[in-house]
Amino acid sequence: MNSRPDLDSAHIAATDAPAIAMAAAVPPATLSASAPPKQMSILAHARYVISENPVTGIAFGLFLLITICAIFGPWIAPYDPLASNTMSALQAPSAKHWFGTDQLGRDILSRVMVAARLDMAIAVFSVALVFALGGLSGTAAGFFGGWTDRVVGRIADTIMAFPLFVLAMGIVAALGNTVTNIVIATAIINYPLYARVARAEANVRRDAGFVQAARLSGNGEFRILLTQILPNIMPIMVVQMSLTMGYAILNAAGLSFIGLGVRPPTPEWGIMVAEGASFIVSGEWWIAFFPGAALMLAVFCFNLLGDGLRDIVDPQRRT
Amino acid sequence: MLRQIGKRLATAIPSLIGVIIVTFLLTRVLPGDPAAYFAGPAATPQAIEDIRKSLGLDKSLPEQFVRYLQDLGKGDFGTSLTTGQPVASDIATRLPASAELTLLGLIISMLIAVPLGIAAAVRQGSIIDHVCRIVATAGVSLPVFFTGLLLVYVFYFILGWSPAPLGRLDIFYSAPPHVTGFYLIDSLIAGQFETFRAALSQLILPAATLAIFSLAPITRMTRASMLAVLSSDFVRTARASGLSPRSVIMTYAFRNAMLPVITTLGMVFSFLLGANVLVEKVFAWPGIGSYAIEALIASDFASVQGFVLTMAIMYVLLNLMIDMLYGVIDPRVRLEG
Numbered sequence: 001m002n003s004r005p006d007l008d009s010a011h012i013a014a015t016d017a018p019a020i021a022m023a024a025a026v027p028p029a030t031l032s033a034s035a036p037p038k039q040m041s042i043l044a045h046a047r048y049v050i051s052e053n054p055v056t057g058i059a060f061g062l063f064l065l066i067t068i069c070a071i072f073g074p075w076i077a078p079y080d081p082l083a084s085n086t087m088s089a090l091q092a093p094s095a096k097h098w099f100g101t102d103q104l105g106r107d108i109l110s111r112v113m114v115a116a117r118l119d120m121a122i123a124v125f126s127v128a129l130v131f132a133l134g135g136l137s138g139t140a141a142g143f144f145g146g147w148t149d150r151v152v153g154r155i156a157d158t159i160m161a162f163p164l165f166v167l168a169m170g171i172v173a174a175l176g177n178t179v180t181n182i183v184i185a186t187a188i189i190n191y192p193l194y195a196r197v198a199r200a201e202a203n204v205r206r207d208a209g210f211v212q213a214a215r216l217s218g219n220g221e222f223r224i225l226l227t228q229i230l231p232n233i234m235p236i237m238v239v240q241m242s243l244t245m246g247y248a249i250l251n252a253a254g255l256s257f258i259g260l261g262v263r264p265p266t267p268e269w270g271i272m273v274a275e276g277a278s279f280i281v282s283g284e285w286w287i288a289f290f291p292g293a294a295l296m297l298a299v300f301c302f303n304l305l306g307d308g309l310r311d312i313v314d315p316q317r318r319t
Numbered sequence: 320m321l322r323q324i325g326k327r328l329a330t331a332i333p334s335l336i337g338v339i340i341v342t343f344l345l346t347r348v349l350p351g352d353p354a355a356y357f358a359g360p361a362a363t364p365q366a367i368e369d370i371r372k373s374l375g376l377d378k379s380l381p382e383q384f385v386r387y388l389q390d391l392g393k394g395d396f397g398t399s400l401t402t403g404q405p406v407a408s409d410i411a412t413r414l415p416a417s418a419e420l421t422l423l424g425l426i427i428s429m430l431i432a433v434p435l436g437i438a439a440a441v442r443q444g445s446i447i448d449h450v451c452r453i454v455a456t457a458g459v460s461l462p463v464f465f466t467g468l469l470l471v472y473v474f475y476f477i478l479g480w481s482p483a484p485l486g487r488l489d490i491f492y493s494a495p496p497h498v499t500g501f502y503l504i505d506s507l508i509a510g511q512f513e514t515f516r517a518a519l520s521q522l523i524l525p526a527a528t529l530a531i532f533s534l535a536p537i538t539r540m541t542r543a544s545m546l547a548v549l550s551s552d553f554v555r556t557a558r559a560s561g562l563s564p565r566s567v568i569m570t571y572a573f574r575n576a577m578l579p580v581i582t583t584l585g586m587v588f589s590f591l592l593g594a595n596v597l598v599e600k601v602f603a604w605p606g607i608g609s610y611a612i613e614a615l616i617a618s619d620f621a622s623v624q625g626f627v628l629t630m631a632i633m634y635v636l637l638n639l640m641i642d643m644l645y646g647v648i649d650p651r652v653r654l655e656g
Contacts, residue, residue: 160589161335163630165597166596167631171345174345254597258597280468282476299460303460
């Protein structure tokens with residue numbers, strides 16, 4: 001959602017590699033002693049952006065924490081996330097169970113940690129899928145123009161004619177109620193965003209100097225698309241990916257909250273919130289609260305990282 | 320003016336056609352047997368065969384599409400498996416509940432977001448600006464169902480201010496006589512102020528949840544467009560002519576800054592209609608969102624299809640209305656036509 005205003009973005013920033021270094025070399029006026037040197041590597045610029053904006057640093061820390069949970073969750077979780085123990089059901093957070101236990105006595109901290117893997121996997125796969133589909137077709141639309149452009153534009157418009165979450169519900173209902181289909185549905189509703197950004201970026205470069213040079217040296221159009229255009233719009237597309245990660249996580253969790261895709265007892269944040277929802281009215285807040293908070297932090301972290309990454313790749317669009 | 324409206328109506332037609340084709344394709348071309356979907360999980364082979372015939376699924380795809388269009392033209396969305404009623408009448412009875420909720424949420428959100436965005440733009444870098452930034456960043460990160468549950472916990476369980484999150488009206492009250500289907504308006508028309516209060520107390524939490532959700536994009540857009548307008552030439556001229564800051568901001572800047580905000584409303588509606596489904600589940604709200612969820616769980620495909628189609632058509636029409644509103648507010652758009 002963070003990235004919605006970019007939707008019809010006519011703003012084209014200079015994003016070729018040398019331009020990044022040049023833009024970075026013009027520091028804000030407020031910087032005095034620590035002004036960066038004239039030529040600056042992307043890495044140095046990244047360090048500069050993070051030190052300028054500590055929030056990005058915090059977001060990066062959160063990102064590491066989530067990644068560790070996603071990779072090592074099952075091994076570092078204090079309890080078995082599926083082991084029920086009716087003796088210790090519905091316990092409030094304590095030293096023994098930091099996040100409390102649910103109605104079956106399962107440890108919520110362990111479930112929240114293990115769930116990170118599934119939630120991240122859904123988001124990463126759907127974003128990767130739409131990155132490939134939207135990136136390629138959007139680039140082709142912007143570069144070739146003509147009927148390619150019209151077809152891609154029409155598909156994007158048709159998807160945008162739906163309220164996106166509702167379309168995702170419809171797709172999962174039609175394809176079947178599985179996790180794979182949640183990934184596909186999330187990718188489809190993000191498609192217009194990627195296609196349009198890629199199209200706009202490819203369009204301004206279709207007759208750039210380096211493209212004409214490549215053409216003159218005898219490269220075919222398709223080869224130019226793959227070797228000249230695509231690498232050049234990559235930075236913008238990567239920013240787009242991290243900006244939409246948060247939205248992809250929210251969307252997938254929303255679908256599993258209403259009972260699509262993930263099935264109990266699989267630990268997943270959305271379904272855990274749904275399971276805890278009925279206990280909120282009787283005061284057992286921790287069952288829904290901790291997975292919901294994890295979800296919120298994950299989305300928050302990706303939104304901030306996306307903004308930070310955009311500052312690195314595309315300093316002109318800084319807000 | 321009429322020609323303008325006609326032209327705008329024409330722009331909505333490709334979207335409508337796209338929407339209808341997609342909902343048709345979703346049910347017919349996908350892997351799996353659509354007749355089995357429509358018949359539900361517990362149907363016998365004979366029943367599935369009957370449904371295949373009655374739906375015309377044994378015919379070719381173009382023939383099926385024509386038939387689908389004819390049914391839609393008659394307002395026939397099929398029959399719901401879960402309720403046994405025609406889907407169209409199910410949706411028609413539940414739509415006012417969803418519409419009342421969504422509209423109140425949007426109104427609350429606009430009442431907070433627009434002044435906040437203006438204040439943040441006018442006093443850039445002040446505390447209000449920082450509050451605005453926090454709202455915009457936190458708002459997009461909050462899962463809407465999580466916000467709803469937090470509000471229920473605080474205002475129902477801890478404070479006891481609001482009633483249990485169970486539908487539109489407490490069971491001790493009866494619904495006001497049906498006029499618009501909006502309980503708030505109907506109860507006022509009937510003069511039942513006690514019912515009005517009861518309906519409002521049920522409505523306020525879910526509406527607030529939706530408002531918090533849509534606060535972020537509206538605030539962000541108001542601030543950005545207000546900033547752009549404030550640095551424009553005509554505002555500088557107005558200031559230089561000695562107009563009071565108040566009249567510069569309210570008369571000159573505000574009106575112009577509202578135009579992009581109205582455009583953003585289209586996008587906000589896309590999110591609101593989706594978020595509505597989640598909020599209805601949290602508050603057991605008897606709208607079309609919870610109807611769709613029940614249908615999804617029961618694999619009641621005709622209802623889901625009807626729901627997706629209704630939502631999409633409403634969204635296309637809302638965008639059309641926003642476009643027309645834009646033409647009314649901004650004479651330049653009318654001239655260019």
